[in-house]
Amino acid sequence: MVVARWLQIRFGDKVMVWQFYNKPDETEHFGSRGITLTDEELKQLDELLFKELRMAKTNGVEIKDSPETLLEKLAKRAYDEYLQAKAEEEKRKIEVVE
Helix, strand or coil, rough: CHHHHHEECCCCCCCCEEEEEECCCCCCCCCEEEEEEHHHHHHHHCCCCHHHHHHHHHCCCCCCCCCCCCCHHHHHHHHHHHHHHHEEEEEEEEHCCC
């Protein structure tokens, strides 16, 4: 199970940075990714309860195949982008070796 915790939200830049963990109780993340937020996502984040945001930062959000909440959707998008960037980096390394 992969868990994501948001590290920071930069409203001016419209960026939300997530860190990824293999278990909810781990202290060392294995990767991170910042995603650009739409105006609508920023508005929805601004409307979330502080408690919900704090829980996602402290306890994390489980990465699910079918996310339901806004935070689950944002965490999944960040994780998918992280995996894509990692795959592209591996591909570049292979091309350089050949």
